[in-house]
Amino acid sequence: MPRMQLTPGEEQAMRRRLVDAGLALYRAGGLEAVSFRRLADATGISHTLPYRYFADKDALLAAMRCTCVRAFEQVLRESVVAAAPAAAHIRSFAAAYVGYARRCTADYLLIFTTEQPSPARYPELLAARQAPFELAVVVVQATIDAGLLVGNARLVAHQFWVTLHGLMTLYTANQLVHGCTVDELLEPLLGGVMAANAGAHGSQSVEEVS
Template identity: 40%
Template sequence: MAKKPKTDEEIAAFRDKVCDVATRLFIERGPQNVTMRQIASTLGVSPMTPYRYFQDKDEILATVRAEAFHRFSANLEQAVQQAPDARAKARAVGDAYVAFAKTYPAAYQLIFSFTQPDEERYPELRQANLRAQETMVAYVREMIDAGLLEGDAQLIGYMFWATLHGIVVLELASGLRGMDGDTLREKIMRTLYAGMRVNPPTLEH
């Protein structure tokens, strides 16, 4: 008797299992050291089973990275939406950014520690990446429109992004010995605002 075809829900559930296992292996060993056979073995299925759901390891990596990008963007977008005014957006984004990295370190690593030379092959990953980039610039554009900042929104947004990323990486690696990450973030941001000759939004809680 032929096997009953899997439902869409069953297919989605197994894909999620593959992604969960692969994510753990990617983080532990690095994507270059993970094979489809290892993923299958960890799942307890035959070596060919994952190929019924994904073309190859790169597609799995692209899928889990896209999901991580979307989760990252959603967290920051929600923080911006909840900020009471344009002046509060910078603090809201910074707090949400740090909270995401500390709460979901595996997702953060998938986003920023790993890259794929053929990302253009995966439209979902490309769109997720673009969403994250827009998220890190859109709130700056709103601050410029409100007269709180002057300059190129993308450049300023990327300056803030680089600052947040650097602090987060140092904190996760226990590299800020003797220095509180929030204090460092506040001082750097104030210095950046002063360099742009504008009054900084309040950074105190």
């Protein structure tokens, strides 16, 4: 019997279904729990059908990471819209970053785990990864335009990004064991980056962040 042809919309829906099922398996049992056989069992399809949509497990994981990164970006974007003054954007962005890593720790780890192929192998994932950082650049540029920071927006955004990522990497690895919590560390860390790049109204910016 010839294989039934699906419309592009139906294929996209099945792909999303498989990604969602893969994420459910991962969240319940980690990366080791994700396999095409278990994916097929979870969705009630043949064990060979997932290969029609994903070449291998790495391709499936890349699609799962895309979904997580886009959700992460949406959280960050909503935080910026909710903030008013330019200096508040950075604090709101940072709080959203930290909040996502706390609420969706498994997804955050999936996004940033070091045990994954280069994003360059998956252009869709690379583009998805770029979007949250580009939002950080926009936030920093607005703060520079307001005279609160000086310098190259992309370089300063990297400083904030590395600071937040380092903090939450320790948190998600349960390695904040030296007496300070995320909440106690976040404000001084942000204030340090702000002070290091303070503009004409730099003292005001540090006060607003701390």
